[in-house]
Amino acid sequence: MSNARVEPGPADDDRAGARRAAMVQRLRELGAVRGEDVARAFSTVPRHLFAPGASLEAAYAPENTVLVRRDDTGALVSTVSAPHIQAMMLEQVQVRPGMRVLEVGSGGYNAALLAELVGPSGAVTTVDIDPEVVDRARSCLAAAGYDQVTVVLADADAGVPDRAPFDLVLVTTGMWDIPPAFTDQLAPGGRLVIPLRLRGLTRSVVFESAGGRLVSRGYELCSFVPVRGVGAHPDEVIRLDGDDAAIRFEDPPDADPVLVRQAVSWPRVEVWSSASVGEDGSFEGLLLWLATGLDNFGLLMARPAAVARGVVGHAWPLGIPTIVGKGSFAYLALSPKAPGQTSREFGVYAHGPDAEALAERMAARIRTWDGGSLTARIEAFPADAPDLVLPAGAVVLDRRHRRLAVSWPTATDLPN
Ligand SMILES: C[S@@+](CC[C@H](N)C(=O)[O-])C[C@H]1O[C@@H](n2cnc3c(N)ncnc32)[C@H](O)[C@@H]1O
Known part of the structure; x- marks a missing residue:
């Protein structure tokens, strides 16, 4: 666990504590925070220490993204994501004590939340392609007392093989494809949660491995800065x-x-x-x-x-x-x-x-829309999977590494 203070102190004064409590209350009302473990993590980590330059109000606004870096063209390339998006993803995957987690895309704050959730018996690695982001994440994590998080500078397309296997790979940048490393480096029974673009809009999809492919176990609409490096995909x-x-x-x-x-x-x-x-x-x-x-x-x-x-x-x-x-x-x-x-x-x-x-x-x-009673099933097959193994009637989005198949099973279809 961290040595970050919940009590008011030099790095975490009364005003920040009050803002943090109000943020958690609002996240509960929004339904973004549902479990006590996630609530405790948000109540503990001093978010303002990961948002240098932002006011306390901006740092703790539940639906506010903190902008941290633009590229030379002015495009947004790194943010500390909004608390409600982070809470939604953490609730989606249910992070447990003792887990080994890889976070793709670093800001420091989400890695600190993960460190709270996995506890002293777990391990958190966070990887970012951007040296400035990595430096800032390292110094913010140190200032907030989360030295146990390992911050790696690399293109996450190759994962972080030295720290694998992982029980959870949690991706916080918008992806168009699923690099093989994300699944190769998962421990048996491990989960991948990834903001995946499906014809434009991005959904945070929770995947589990089953029978040589990935199968979705839930998805939520979201928005993330797009991936850079070898996985980038220009529109x-x-x-x-x-x-x-x-x-x-x-x-x-x-x-x-x-x-x-x-x-x-x-x-x-x-x-x-x-x-x-x-x-x-x-x-x-x-x-x-x-x-x-x-x-x-x-x-x-x-x-x-x-x-x-x-x-x-x-x-x-x-x-x-x-x-x-x-x-x-x-x-x-x-x-x-x-x-x-x-x-x-x-x-x-x-x-x-x-x-x-x-x-x-x-x-x-x-x-022909049913008003929302059906949930899509999103499956990711290897890129060389033949058509006949794909679900009948699925829309297939062919990517470099995967064939993404989106189908709309009805209650009478098999669960897997
Ligand atoms: C939304 S920010 C991450 C927010 C962070 N998880 C937090 O604590 O809020 C997305 C990050 O993904 C990083 N990124 C983009 N492409 C990447 C890649 N190929 N490998 C690693 N990191 C990448 C960006 O540099 C950016 O810092």
Whole structure:
């Protein structure tokens, strides 16, 4: 265990203690912290010591990411993740005393939480590709009293073979593929939790090994800075409005970028699905349902400026599900909030010569969504797995190291 103080002291004054208690309370209310062990870890580790330069308020805001590094182009390359995301992942995997854990992507804070959870009989290794991040993580961990954490400077694509095997590999950078080292270095029965991009949106997926492949045991929508180094994967981008609106694709779409850009000037076609979501309802499941059922799928990333200019109808922080045709595009919409109404209807906005057909295609897929009662099964097969071993009806995303298969088993399907 750490020698970090829970009691007020020179490194952890009353104000920080009060902020920490309020943060844990809020994380419980959000449902991000559910177990006492995770609550205790968040109550113990002095997060402000891992967020130099941030105010106490910013350091302990439950949904606040602390920005720690941008690259030369201004792109965000390292953060101390928001507490609610860290709590969600720790609850997903249930870290136990005595575990050997590898954290991929270092900030120091999450490694300290892990050190609290595995206790003195466990071991935490954290690896980062960025020397500045590694230096900062080392000094913050030392200042907070977590010298037992091993911080390694390396591209995590190769794992950390000297410290393997691990009971848990917990990845905190957005990945497009699963490097072989992440599973080769898992102990038998070990778990991998990884923010995996599935056609744009990222989900933190918990995997277990079963019969030569990985099988998901749960997933949650999230957002992480993208992986760097050998695992980096550049998106295909069609800009609709300079830097203010663009459609991002994981794989090149079958479309003409120049014609798609010109489609913006076509009048907007609207198609409504008659499917709706309640005011408090979540429709995260719909996003994956659309992503796994439509070709030429991407995410429309827009800023308020593009909405104000009328280029797009709305902007969502994680991106809007979008499909493109040769010279047209169509994206998900929600009916405006009307006074007294308790639900909103899903629709599609589209532009270009094929707007109507594209919008109808997306609307037809929306109508087949079950409202969220089904959970997708995500499986990762070796890259050379033949088609016949893949689940029937699965959408297959071929990566360099894995074939990712996403299927929607019903209650009558086998559990494995
Ligand atoms: C969101 S931050 C990690 C946050 C951290 N776990 C915390 O305590 O909040 C993601 C980190 O992943 C690192 N990273 C990106 N690509 C990497 C790679 N190939 N190998 C190791 N680290 C990588 C980045 O340098 C960045 O510091």
